[in-house]
Amino acid sequence: MHKIIYLFLLVVLVTSCEQNNYSPFLYILDHDAQIVETDVEVALSGNLVFTPIVHASQMIVNWGDGSKITEFVNRDSAVVDAPPLKPLRYTFASTGNYTVNFRAIKITRLDISIDSVGQPINQLRLTNCRHLKEFSSVGQVLKSVNITTSGLKNVNFSNLPAMENFTISQCDSLSRITLDNNAILNTISLSNNPLLSATALNAMFQQLPPAKSDTRTITLSNNAGDATCDKAIATQKGWTVNIE
Numbered sequence: 001m002h003k004i005i006y007l008f009l010l011v012v013l014v015t016s017c018e019q020n021n022y023s024p025f026l027y028i029l030d031h032d033a034q035i036v037e038t039d040v041e042v043a044l045s046g047n048l049v050f051t052p053i054v055h056a057s058q059m060i061v062n063w064g065d066g067s068k069i070t071e072f073v074n075r076d077s078a079v080v081d082a083p084p085l086k087p088l089r090y091t092f093a094s095t096g097n098y099t100v101n102f103r104a105i106k107i108t109r110l111d112i113s114i115d116s117v118g119q120p121i122n123q124l125r126l127t128n129c130r131h132l133k134e135f136s137s138v139g140q141v142l143k144s145v146n147i148t149t150s151g152l153k154n155v156n157f158s159n160l161p162a163m164e165n166f167t168i169s170q171c172d173s174l175s176r177i178t179l180d181n182n183a184i185l186n187t188i189s190l191s192n193n194p195l196l197s198a199t200a201l202n203a204m205f206q207q208l209p210p211a212k213s214d215t216r217t218i219t220l221s222n223n224a225g226d227a228t229c230d231k232a233i234a235t236q237k238g239w240t241v242n243i244e
Contacts, residue, residue: 126148188218
């Protein structure tokens with residue numbers, strides 16, 4: 001009887017461990033978590049390697065392919081000027097579309113430019129990345145970007161010709177958004193960005209691609225420059241500007 005109970009407990013323990021290995025977010029509490037989520041398209045069987053650059057004190061990565069999650073810890077993160085975590089390298093088993101989730105503490109740099117990661121990324125979501133200072137997405141095929149709470153002062157969306165929409169909210173440091181070569185961009189939502197002035201909004205309006213026969217919309221809510229920005233700059237290009 002004791003042997004049966006012992007074997008039962010052993011099976012429960014092993015099963016629990018296996019489930020934990022596949023469960024994301026084991027060690028980082030919600031109030032500490034800074035989240036980067038990317039939709040990666042691995043299209044070539046001859047190139048299955050994904051190498052994003054993420055500087056953080058620690059992080060847990062769910063690669064989105066059913067494999068075990070991976071934890072990275074920078075043991076010297078408390079030391080001033082300590083080196084960041086090394087660039088990540090992961091090889092997918094096959095081609096496909098994968099949602100890769102990084103749950104981290106103190107992300108300071110994110111580089112998902114095509115030359116760095118080696119794979120096209122369609123969508124990017126940043127949540128609570130309040131320590132993020134450097135961000136690069138050069139050459140990517142991003143269609144949609146959602147940034148909520150970030151330490152970024154400048155967001156540069158230049159040379160992202162596939163971009164269709166972006167949302168930026170609750171970014172206390174954001175004071176500039178740069179656009180260039182975003183011909184099919186059609187929807188922009190900006191809210192609760194206290195340093196996004198009228199000057200910054202007007203500069204962004206000037207960089208908007210002209211609307212043709214389609215509808216293109218900017219929604220502004222509770223940004224510093226909403227009331228005094230010059231909406232005519234955007235409307236003259238065929239955009240609709242809504243202030244809520």
